[in-house]
Amino acid sequence: MYSKMLSLRFPKKIVNEPVAVNLVKKFDLSFNILKATIYPRKEGFMVLELSGHRKNFQKGVRYLKGLGIKVESIGQDIKRDEETCFQCGACTAVCPTGALYIKRPDMEVIFDRDSCSACELCVSACPARAMKVRFDRSLLY
Amino acid sequence: MPQRRVSKTIKDINRRIKEGKAVVVTADEMTNIVKKKGPRKAAQEVDVVTTGTFAPMCSSGAFINFGHTKPATKAARVWLNGVPAYAGLAAVDGYIGATEPAEDDPLNRVHPGQFKYGGGHVIHDLVAGERVTLRATAYGTDCYPNKEFKKKVALDDLPYAVLLNPRNAYQNYNCAINLSKETIYTYMGVIKPNLGNANYSTSGQLSPLFNDPYYLTIGLGTRIFLGGAIGYVIGPGTQHNPNVKRRKNGIPLGPAGTLMVMGELKKMVPRWVAGVSMLGYGCSLAVGVGVPIPILNEEMASFTGVSDEEIHTQVVDYGNDYPKGEGTKLGQVSYAELKSGTIRFNGQDVPAVPLSSYIRALEIARILKGWIEKGDFLLSEPQELLPTASSYHKR
Numbered sequence: 001m002y003s004k005m006l007s008l009r010f011p012k013k014i015v016n017e018p019v020a021v022n023l024v025k026k027f028d029l030s031f032n033i034l035k036a037t038i039y040p041r042k043e044g045f046m047v048l049e050l051s052g053h054r055k056n057f058q059k060g061v062r063y064l065k066g067l068g069i070k071v072e073s074i075g076q077d078i079k080r081d082e083e084t085c086f087q088c089g090a091c092t093a094v095c096p097t098g099a100l101y102i103k104r105p106d107m108e109v110i111f112d113r114d115s116c117s118a119c120e121l122c123v124s125a126c127p128a129r130a131m132k133v134r135f136d137r138s139l140l141y
Numbered sequence: 142m143p144q145r146r147v148s149k150t151i152k153d154i155n156r157r158i159k160e161g162k163a164v165v166v167t168a169d170e171m172t173n174i175v176k177k178k179g180p181r182k183a184a185q186e187v188d189v190v191t192t193g194t195f196a197p198m199c200s201s202g203a204f205i206n207f208g209h210t211k212p213a214t215k216a217a218r219v220w221l222n223g224v225p226a227y228a229g230l231a232a233v234d235g236y237i238g239a240t241e242p243a244e245d246d247p248l249n250r251v252h253p254g255q256f257k258y259g260g261g262h263v264i265h266d267l268v269a270g271e272r273v274t275l276r277a278t279a280y281g282t283d284c285y286p287n288k289e290f291k292k293k294v295a296l297d298d299l300p301y302a303v304l305l306n307p308r309n310a311y312q313n314y315n316c317a318i319n320l321s322k323e324t325i326y327t328y329m330g331v332i333k334p335n336l337g338n339a340n341y342s343t344s345g346q347l348s349p350l351f352n353d354p355y356y357l358t359i360g361l362g363t364r365i366f367l368g369g370a371i372g373y374v375i376g377p378g379t380q381h382n383p384n385v386k387r388r389k390n391g392i393p394l395g396p397a398g399t400l401m402v403m404g405e406l407k408k409m410v411p412r413w414v415a416g417v418s419m420l421g422y423g424c425s426l427a428v429g430v431g432v433p434i435p436i437l438n439e440e441m442a443s444f445t446g447v448s449d450e451e452i453h454t455q456v457v458d459y460g461n462d463y464p465k466g467e468g469t470k471l472g473q474v475s476y477a478e479l480k481s482g483t484i485r486f487n488g489q490d491v492p493a494v495p496l497s498s499y500i501r502a503l504e505i506a507r508i509l510k511g512w513i514e515k516g517d518f519l520l521s522e523p524q525e526l527l528p529t530a531s532s533y534h535k536r
Contacts, residue, residue, distance in 0.1 A: 091330070108500055124420050129257070
């Protein structure tokens with residue numbers, strides 16, 4: 001079982017393509033959509049977790065790229081600037097996956113990158129603005 | 142043999158500090174000492190209890206004098222990195238307030254606004270040694286004819302810079318919840334709808350004014366830790382209100398005492414004065430404050446022995462009540478419950494979210510303890526104590 005968090009950027013012309021369904025039908029993959037939006041200029045953006053056999057996963061990604069979709073792994077997208085973070089805990093109010101949590105009783109604010117879905121809610125909710133979006137340019141496939 | 146009553150003066154304690162014999166403990170250590178040994182024994186053994194708090198404190202700012210220009214200017218309007226400073230003072234004096242946003246900030250026009258850069262950030266950048274753009278305009282006078290100037294300045298270039306915060310270290314604050322159906326963006330952080338979370342801001346048993354709830358040792362001239370340097374309490378802060386409802390142990394149930402503090406900006410450390418952006422609310426400054434509490438007698442030992450279980454605050458709905466100007470108290474929670482991560486409210490488990498850094502508060506209390514132990518920091522006699530509660534004298 002192979003699983004990765006991906007960001008998909010759709011050009012304007014293929015916003016109407018049922019890509020997620022094709023991933024299931026053609027490549028036997030399962031998906032979990034964490035975010036999907038269409039921006040004013042009609043390009044789409046989606047964050048999804050794609051899981052299945054490694055080979056199928058690679059075929060699926062190749063299919064997406066073939067359609068002109070920009071696929072990026074976002075496993076490392078959100079970073080915390082440890083110098084700037086002052087360990088208040090305000091971010092834990094908005095983090096949907098529990099990647100940001102407080103270790104008790106010391107009250108240390110932990111960022112577990114493996115649980116991060118890169119929803120970016122913490123980026124603007126952090127009073128110190130310590131959470132940064134960093135795009136990992138190395139496409140893994 | 143009965144133990145004698147403890148009565149020490151600040152002079153006695155300072156003598157012990159100079160001799161390297163003073164016993165200094167942090168407020169959380171004192172809680173355990175008093176619990177184990179009782180206040181009399183604790184007062185005999187301990188000389189000073191150090192406290193700490195690190196959180197956004199909006200009522201903060203810095204007085205700066207930027208020196209005369211050639212030709213001379215009577216600055217009428219002043220900006221630092223595009224953030225307006227108050228210039229209605231003498232020719233080259235100004236006050237940069239922590240919550241002032243940059244002049245071109247879109248504010249809440251697209252809600253919730255980001256408030257990326259404001260007065261608090263300017264103060265932090267100055268303390269961090271960065272150069273900021275100082276711009277001033279003037280109407281011109283016979284003695285000060287110049288009408289505009291712009292230059293880059295670092296903190297070291299300024300002839301005078303003092304952090305002077307009209308209200309810091311609030312003694313207790315509301316626990317904020319949201320009973321409305323929409324997410325709200327407040328000075329208490331982001332609060333999710335339908336009791337999504339409960340936000341609070343205090344360092345509890347480490348908090349300065351919880352350890353001296355009636356202000357029996359704190360007042361004008363009290364030497365403190367401020368922004369990583371030595372600072373002073375210069376009086377009660379704005380909204381200082383000692384006469385709120387208190388529990389038997391003297392701990393107020395709602396916002397009560399506050400401190401006005403000042404200290405030399407040039408000696409401060411960027412780690413302890415950090416610019417803050419509250420989503421949808423505005424800019425601010427997180428300030429590190431630590432107050433040493435002299436254990437003059439058993440009563441002070443007993444006060445400083447306070448634990449999170451004995452500190453309560455009121456729950457207020459920021460979704461409906463608070464914006465209307467009604468701070469209806471919907472219940473009470475102890476700081477121990479809040480710190481546990483979940484509070485029980487209306488039969489529901491609500492995640493508790495701190496805005497005040499407990500880890501940093503403890504770090505401050507420990508730094509201050511170290512300063513005193515080394516003899517680098519002596520306690521000062523306040524010239525005038527903060528106004529106390531009328532209920533204190535009836536105890």
